[in-house]
Amino acid sequence: MESLSSATSLIAVIQLTRAITRICRSYLSINKIQEPREYILGLKEEIAALSETLEPLERHLHKQNPTKASTAQNLVENIAKCSAILKSLKDKIDPETTQTLMMKWGFQYLEWPMKVDEVTKIIREIERYKTSFWLSLLLNQTQSTHLLINQKIDLSRLHIAKGAAFNDYGNQHTECLPGTRVELLRKIDHWIETHKGKCIFWLTGMAGTGKSTVARTISSRLKEQGILGASFFFKKGEQDRGNAKLLFSTLAKQLGGTIPQLLPSIQNAIKDDPDISGRVPKEQFEKLILQPLISLNSGSTSIMLIVIDALDECDQVDHVRDILELLPYVQESRSVQLRFLLTSRPDLPIRLGFQGTIDHHQHLMIHKISSPVIEHDIRLYFENEFLRLQQERDLPTNWPGVRTINTLVERAIPSFTSITTLFRFISDDRWSATERLEVILSDQTKYVAKMEGIYTPILNRLLSNENEEESRQLVHGFKNTIGILILLATPLSANSLAKLLKMETDKIQKQFKLFHSVLDVPARPDEPVRILHISFRDFILDNKQKGKPFWVDGRLVHEKLTVQCLKVMQDGHYGLRKNICNLQNDTTQRDNVDNDTINRCLPSELQYACRYWVHHLVQSHSSANELSTHALSFLESHFLHWVEAMSLLGIISEVIEMIQRLRLAMQAERDHEISGFLHDAWHFILRNQQIADTAPLQLYSAGLVFISEDSIIRRNFKNELSTWNQLSTVKRTWNGRSSWLNLVSFSPNGQLLASGADDNTIELWDPRTGELRQTLKGHSSWITSVEFSPDGQMLASAACDDTVKLWDPRTGELRHTLDGHFNEVHNATFLPDGQLFGSGFDNNTVMRWDARTGELLELIK
DSSP states (O other): OHHHHHHHHHHHHHHHHHHHHHHHHHHHTOTTOOTTHHHHHHHHHHHHHHHHHHHHHHHHHHHOOOSOHHHHHHHHHHHHHHHHHHHHHHHHHOHHHHOOOEEETTEEEOOOOSOHHHHHHHHHHHHHHHHHHHHHHHHHOHHHHHHHHHHHHHHTTSOOOTTOSTTSGGGOOOOOOTTSSHHHHHHHHHHHHOTTOOSEEEEEOOTTSSHHHHHHHHHHHHHHHTOEEEEEEOOTTSGGGSSSTTHHHHHHHHHHHHOGGGHHHHHHHHHHOTTGGGSOHHHHHIIIIIHHHHHOOOSSOEEEEEEEEOGGGOSOHHHHHHHHHHGGGGGGOSSEEEEEEEEEOOOHHHHHHHGGGGGGEEEEEGGGSOHHHHHHHHHHHHHHHHHHHHHHHTOOTTOSOHHHHHHHHHHHTTOHHHHHHHHHHHTOTTSOHHHHHHHHHHOOOOOSSHHHHHHHHHHHHHHTTOOHHHHHHHHHHHHHHHHHHTTOSSOOBHHHHHHHHTOOHHHHHHHHHTTTTTEEOOSSTTSBOEESOHHHHHHHHOGGGTTSTTOOOHHHHHHHHHHHHHHHHTOTTTSOOTTTTOOSSTTOOGGGSOHHHHHHHSOHHHHHHHHHHHHHHHHHTOOIIIIIHHHHHHHHHHHHHHHHHHHHTTOTHHHHHHHHHHHHHTTTOOOHHHHHHHHHHHHHHHHHHHHHHHOGGGGGTHHHHTSOTTOHHHHHHGGGOOTTTTSOOOOOOOTTOTTOOBOEEEOTTSSOEEEEOTTSOEEEEOTTTOOEEEEEOOOSSOEEEEEEOTTSSOEEEEETTSOEEEEOTTTOOEEEEEOOOSSOEEEEEEOTTSEEEEEESSSOOEEEEETTTTEEEEEEO
């Protein structure tokens, strides 16, 4: 009971830390506080760190008693002492009990009540208790700690969308200015705090109304309060964040870190299906999120929030509909009450998707908030930012004046993106702020749309005072740098973009420097450059701008990027080649190749080209006479090198999709040569995906040996066969048997390779030497699948004779023959617990077997 009492006390301490954090935040939001600001911020951060240590300790104490009585007693005493210190601190700084709020010019002013040395002393004491609690957690959680480490290692096998979390490096932007969005944030806070609030809060707004800023603000608050489960910020134009393929795997990995109790179930899902990140969203959601949630068995119910921003920037409408249908199912959980804050434009597909969740969501339209409230927030932003700029530049105290601010406010409403873009343009420190402000105010353009009124003056400024030839060069430079940047599938640095485009880095950086108001340009040329808001991309590509100097033809840009990607991959110095990472031998497994080696041998521009050349080719909508010839030439020379590179990058599953996209894009063409190659490549990768994913260089040995003699791939790359050329020729052809997808399998230790032969036998090979170890006979028809058990002690083979056979791969002994299928068996797959699934080929029947005894456990139709 002592453990439970300690956990209860910890909850009170955690609540104190959250209260103090909120109070510190209120002081920090007051502009008048200057001298103690850094100390307040330091105190706030130390309190947050203490909370992050206490939360896992509280969860642990709810599950088990401490291992040593002395440790438990010391823990109880430290909890009590820490609680007393925090209560005293809260009483000292809480403005409701220590001082009266003064109103002046519409702002709240607070006086920080503690001296700097007092704050420093408190920080040191909190650091000491934080360390003590952390040690207690380690001492009382030895076995659990080892378990969590193993589970985190397993979670690393999940493919995630990099940069998708609200606080990821590439996703850093401003939060709501203190004093703005007050009513909107209050409504969201009320939804969060309502015990029986609806599962989903849907915040909609037109482009530029500040939805993402609100989402970041809420995410930051939830993080401080310890109730942010996960976040995902969609972003159009960034491949992994521009679709929902990795949404649920990304959320699951974050949830595993914030709710450790979910880890065992997520771990099991990964073990059952190592490629779960590549499954359809519905399957990912059910196995990685819903089932783990339902499996929790806690005595209390807690609320955790997931923030999903910019749902309208997901480029697959079907996936958006799936997401909206799936999310309400989390309400089946009885331990964790998971809620979702979603933001999007009010696009029709999303509105239709929400019609099926009327009972489960609360809706607020950000652009329907009253105009006086929006005007107040925009005016406050301009007043604060111009005051800061005035002080930095030593401008007149009455600059820019009430009339100017009124004009800017009127022009900006209701777009919050426009005000930040305008101010970045005006405050660029390479120019006179006064002159740039005059450019904005004097522009007489009749605005077709809000964004045009913002971006047109910025772009036209480049052409002012330039003659015709200089203007032509400026526009040309814009289209060949910024025009390409906006259509990249994922952001690149100036260095990488220069290498991809075969340009000088200095020239690209000079272009970027002209557009600081619309681009996020880091100081270092090796860090990614991003557009600040998707509206700039939309504006530049808008066909309504066609004929104007800065309009960009997206199809031509995609065509150019396709050509440049193909050139980079075929470069004679640093392009693709066999064994590009100089691996020791053909059996070296991908998991044993470190990231530094991969990034050194496959620089970022080459990685980009490998992953996205098909994307750009498809988006270019080019005919056979333009790009297909280039694509065919590349594939004929470098197909295996490309597949090797994709394997090393851990994205071999994307090759299948890319080939399929090529086939669909070119299906109307009459170029039989490229269609024949793609047909052959499709079958090759389906048969050899496991080989490539396990040991990339086996593509040139086992991959080539176990395909037909008349295969185009084999003919093109026969000179790259490794140690396997002493084997007999494989004479079979495809014969339309597209069901032969799993005829080759590696043992877990990489010491054996099993293959299904065309004479109804299974052959076991030494993958290092190509030596045939054993031939297993017993099937009476075609082999359709071979697979090793997780421990390598058994081999399963399925065949068209309606059976699955289990073998001892060391001796070749037949252990069991699993009968009872109603038709030829398509697949046999081991599970981690020793059971085996055998699935019927034609009648969609699945049989579950005990692999140790050969007993049929379940028949599923």
